[in-house]
Amino acid sequence: MQLDNLEREYMCPGHVGCPGCGAAIAMRFVLKALGEKTIMIIPACCWSIIAGPYPQSTLKIPVLHTAFETGGAVASGVRAAEDIKGDSETTVVTWAGDGGTFDIGFQALSGAVERNENFIYFCYDNEAYMNTGVQRSSSTPYGAWTTTTPGQQWKRLRKKNIVEALVAHRIAYAATASIAFPEDLIRKVTKAKSITGARFIHIFSSCPTGWGMPSEMSIKIARMAVQTNIFPLYEVEEGIRYTINFTPKGYLVNEYFRLQGRFKHLNEKDLAHIQEMVDEDWNLLLRKAGSRPEIS
Amino acid sequence: MASQQPLTTRSPLIIPCSYLTTEGNKTGSWRFLRPQYEEKTSPCSSACPSGEDIARIQMLTAQGSFKEAWETILMENPFPGVCGRVCYHPCELQCNRREFDETIAIHTIERFLADTASRYELKFGLDKLPEKKQKVAVIGSGPSGLAAAYFLALLGYQSDVFEALPEPGGVLRWGIPHYRLPPNILNEEVSRLQDFGVRIHCSKPVSRKFLKEAKNNYDAIFLGCGHSQSLPLSIPGEDLPGVKNGLDFLKKIRRGDIPALRGTVAVIGGGNTAIDAARSAVRLGSKVILVYRRRQQDMPAFAEEVEMALEEGIEIRELETPVEIESQKKDLVVTLQKMRVAQEDPQGRARIKPEGKKRKKIRVQHLLIAVGSSAAEDWYDLPGKKRGVIKLNNCVLVHRSREPALVYGGDLTASIKSVVHAVASGKEAAMALDVLFREGPGTIESTLKACLVGIGPSLSMEIYLGGPRVKRSHSIVSYDNLNTDYFRFAPAISQPRLLREERLQSFAEINLKIGASLAIRESERCFNCGICNQCDNCQLFCPEIAVIRDQNPQGRHINYEYCKGCGLCVVECPRNAMALEEERS
Numbered sequence: 001m002q003l004d005n006l007e008r009e010y011m012c013p014g015h016v017g018c019p020g021c022g023a024a025i026a027m028r029f030v031l032k033a034l035g036e037k038t039i040m041i042i043p044a045c046c047w048s049i050i051a052g053p054y055p056q057s058t059l060k061i062p063v064l065h066t067a068f069e070t071g072g073a074v075a076s077g078v079r080a081a082e083d084i085k086g087d088s089e090t091t092v093v094t095w096a097g098d099g100g101t102f103d104i105g106f107q108a109l110s111g112a113v114e115r116n117e118n119f120i121y122f123c124y125d126n127e128a129y130m131n132t133g134v135q136r137s138s139s140t141p142y143g144a145w146t147t148t149t150p151g152q153q154w155k156r157l158r159k160k161n162i163v164e165a166l167v168a169h170r171i172a173y174a175a176t177a178s179i180a181f182p183e184d185l186i187r188k189v190t191k192a193k194s195i196t197g198a199r200f201i202h203i204f205s206s207c208p209t210g211w212g213m214p215s216e217m218s219i220k221i222a223r224m225a226v227q228t229n230i231f232p233l234y235e236v237e238e239g240i241r242y243t244i245n246f247t248p249k250g251y252l253v254n255e256y257f258r259l260q261g262r263f264k265h266l267n268e269k270d271l272a273h274i275q276e277m278v279d280e281d282w283n284l285l286l287r288k289a290g291s292r293p294e295i296s
Numbered sequence: 297m298a299s300q301q302p303l304t305t306r307s308p309l310i311i312p313c314s315y316l317t318t319e320g321n322k323t324g325s326w327r328f329l330r331p332q333y334e335e336k337t338s339p340c341s342s343a344c345p346s347g348e349d350i351a352r353i354q355m356l357t358a359q360g361s362f363k364e365a366w367e368t369i370l371m372e373n374p375f376p377g378v379c380g381r382v383c384y385h386p387c388e389l390q391c392n393r394r395e396f397d398e399t400i401a402i403h404t405i406e407r408f409l410a411d412t413a414s415r416y417e418l419k420f421g422l423d424k425l426p427e428k429k430q431k432v433a434v435i436g437s438g439p440s441g442l443a444a445a446y447f448l449a450l451l452g453y454q455s456d457v458f459e460a461l462p463e464p465g466g467v468l469r470w471g472i473p474h475y476r477l478p479p480n481i482l483n484e485e486v487s488r489l490q491d492f493g494v495r496i497h498c499s500k501p502v503s504r505k506f507l508k509e510a511k512n513n514y515d516a517i518f519l520g521c522g523h524s525q526s527l528p529l530s531i532p533g534e535d536l537p538g539v540k541n542g543l544d545f546l547k548k549i550r551r552g553d554i555p556a557l558r559g560t561v562a563v564i565g566g567g568n569t570a571i572d573a574a575r576s577a578v579r580l581g582s583k584v585i586l587v588y589r590r591r592q593q594d595m596p597a598f599a600e601e602v603e604m605a606l607e608e609g610i611e612i613r614e615l616e617t618p619v620e621i622e623s624q625k626k627d628l629v630v631t632l633q634k635m636r637v638a639q640e641d642p643q644g645r646a647r648i649k650p651e652g653k654k655r656k657k658i659r660v661q662h663l664l665i666a667v668g669s670s671a672a673e674d675w676y677d678l679p680g681k682k683r684g685v686i687k688l689n690n691c692v693l694v695h696r697s698r699e700p701a702l703v704y705g706g707d708l709t710a711s712i713k714s715v716v717h718a719v720a721s722g723k724e725a726a727m728a729l730d731v732l733f734r735e736g737p738g739t740i741e742s743t744l745k746a747c748l749v750g751i752g753p754s755l756s757m758e759i760y761l762g763g764p765r766v767k768r769s770h771s772i773v774s775y776d777n778l779n780t781d782y783f784r785f786a787p788a789i790s791q792p793r794l795l796r797e798e799r800l801q802s803f804a805e806i807n808l809k810i811g812a813s814l815a816i817r818e819s820e821r822c823f824n825c826g827i828c829n830q831c832d833n834c835q836l837f838c839p840e841i842a843v844i845r846d847q848n849p850q851g852r853h854i855n856y857e858y859c860k861g862c863g864l865c866v867v868e869c870p871r872n873a874m875a876l877e878e879e880r881s
Binding site for chain 1: 312779781837
């Protein structure tokens with residue numbers, strides 16, 4: 001893998017993320033692409049803990065820990081302060097989990113994107129409130145066990161399509177990315193950094209603890225989510241121009257579900273239903289992309 | 297906002313950065329599994345009788361380090377030019393890539409490296425060990441004898457190679473036709489060995505008397521005189537004019553004394569000599585019928601050679617055996633007995649019986665017998681089980697007090713009669729003699745066992761000499777151990793060849809050269825099973841920033857102060873060059 005900015009490192013060892021944490025890997029890659037001229041706003045999420053208790057910090061950039069629902073709003077304010085100070089070099093980014101993005105922080109995010117605030121919003125998506133003990137969020141996928149959807153009460157609702165919600169705002173740049181595809185991820189972050197206006201990157205970050213899987217499978221699972229079309233890699237410019245970045249090999253979803261404890265209750269019929277939903281979403285995306293997916 | 301005056305032109309960051317890092321948290325204490333770098337053995341290298349480090353050879357070739365790749369072959373095999381052409385490449389049968397798409401064309405790369413070395417007149421930089429006082433006599437300059445002399449030279453011993461015929465090479469020179477092995481390739485490889493210090497004395501047949509006198513001059517004798525005596529058919533009419541033996545026929549052609557063969561030639565046998573004789577006869581303008589008593593799939597000849605023979609228009613008559621040859625005018629009439637498969641042995645080879653009195657006659661002008669061969673003289677025969685006899689995988693060592701040690705090698709002892717097995721035999725003999733001279737006979741077997749490639753039986757000289765390969769684990773990488781997500785489908789290169797019509801007109805080499813770009817593309821397909829090619833995935837994906845680059849040959853190490861033992865690096869290693877083990881303390 002040849003990427004010149006891969007050599008940079010803005011994270012220190014000794015953070016307190018779980019072994020195999022996908023969110024830690026996501027942060028590493030994103031900071032490599034952003035560089036040191038970055039201010040990060042972290043609303044309540046796993047990373048509020050991983051970054052370390054005051055005065056420790058595992059990140060070598062300035063960080064603002066903020067309230068759960070304020071990711072979009074605080075970033076807007078910091079950006080405004082930077083502009084007043086005449087600092088156009090520093091990138092303002094929000095780093096939030098799926099709870100702080102899909103649910104609690106959605107109004108602040110929606111408002112900031114509607115105003116086209118000049119910042120990048122990263123959502124590292126581990127598909128539940130992992131930090132507080134695996135409660136379901138609107139990002140939790142169909143079929144998943146969480147502590148609030150236990151036993152036979154597993155979640156029977158779809159995962160919210162957050163990228164499409166933001167694309168509906170005609171956001172300057174929105175993209176999905178995965179920790180299993182570092183080149184693609186770093187390229188997208190670098191691209192987002194070069195664009196002015198509101199930008200959103202949705203990063204699939206596997207969670208061995210919450211998903212009931214061995215820590216060493218973190219990357220493998222994230223890769224399978226892309227290969228099976230469960231989490232397609234694509235980007236949207238100006239809310240209109242779709243580009244699909246990975247043409248999957250046509251793998252079926254079964255293998256992906258089999259490897260995770262949170263899906264172990266699903267039977268063949270459930271899996272067939274999920275396969276249908278995945279195919280439907282993929283075909284919808286293909287149509288939006290002009291049904292001629294580009295292969296990167 | 298634009299109307300407001302900036303407060304400063306270069307303002308400091310408005311949010312201070314924490315002054316204390318998390319490096320004080322030694323998260324390594326969480327770990328109960330320990331990842332580590334552990335190079336393993338590739339299946340191809342263990343399947344190679346001479347134990348070539350194929351995964352590394354492919355890696356170096358892909359990086360364009362052709363000289364280093366070539367030297368890596370020479371560490372285990374002095375004949376890359378020969379083996380790249382004539383070896384039946386058992387390595388490729390074990391290639392893990394065949395479960396993904398197609399096997400790597402390992403022999404083509406080997407040949408490419410040898411051709412490149414010869415084109416640029418590369419000198420190999422292997423260092424000999426300090427000179428020892430013992431001397432070894434090597435009888436026969438075939439592949440086993442030359443390999444023994446080469447490896448003995450590498451280990452610091454002087455040796456004299458005695459060859460009965462006027463030129464060195466044994467079966468490589470007299471038994472393999474030019475279209476498979478052009479003579480200049482053999483000459484180059486032999487002269488490289490001579491430059492390395494191997495002394496070859498041609499036209500020096502060795503008698504039983506020599507063995508008796510040898511103890512005055514030599515500390516050991518290696519017998520690598522091969523099987524040069526053709527076996528007879530033992531049927532009536534075998535001594536008629538027009539009936540010849542296959543080995544002599546091939547020898548004659550290689551000497552340049554090309555017999556005219558008109559009409560139809562029957563070749564009896566199913567081994568490599570039979571196929572070589574048949575294909576040579578086709579090139580001399582005759583029609584060839586190959587008669588074999590078992591089925592085509594039972595032939596000991598290498599399948600690829602049989603296929604090419606069929607392509608060249610040779611007719612194979614299976615399950616037939618000659619029982620009588622008669623002379624009628626100028627022709628030979630051969631009576632063939634039909635055979636049938638009585639049962640199959642555990643290897644799937646047919647056991648045959650005559651099928652009643654079903655017989656057939658064919659009329660031919662010439663008949664070549666190639667039904668096997670044996671040692672030319674009875675004193676080459678192996679000793680029985682007795683004191684002082686150590687039976688190794690590819691040679692037999694006899695050590696006697698106050699007399700030179702005797703090693704039987706090459707075809708006399710090889711499990712499979714092939715060039716690469718002969719090389720393996722010579723190498724094993726050189727190692728065994730080195731142990732014998734230094735430590736005595738007691739430790740030979742245990743020392744050699746430690747030098748096995750994977751589970752064996754092939755041996756590695758690099759391991760014997762304590763090179764970097766010593767650190768490899770003996771466990772063999774299987775396809776399931778690899779992370780194939782990091783590889784893309786790519787078809788193997790197809791070996792460029794002379795057209796069938798071009799082949800039949802001369803003894804020109806059939807397989808053509810390939811260029812560097814094609815060789816690199818092919819070697820890039822290699823999974824490099826079990827060895828690190830510095831892809832850096834372990835460093836890239838580590839969530840703990842606990843993989844640190846450094847200057848050691850591994851290129852990186854794991855910082856166990858912080859490694860939580862998640863195991864991601866081990867799973868994301870595409871080629872299984874890492875291992876995850878339970879933390880001991």
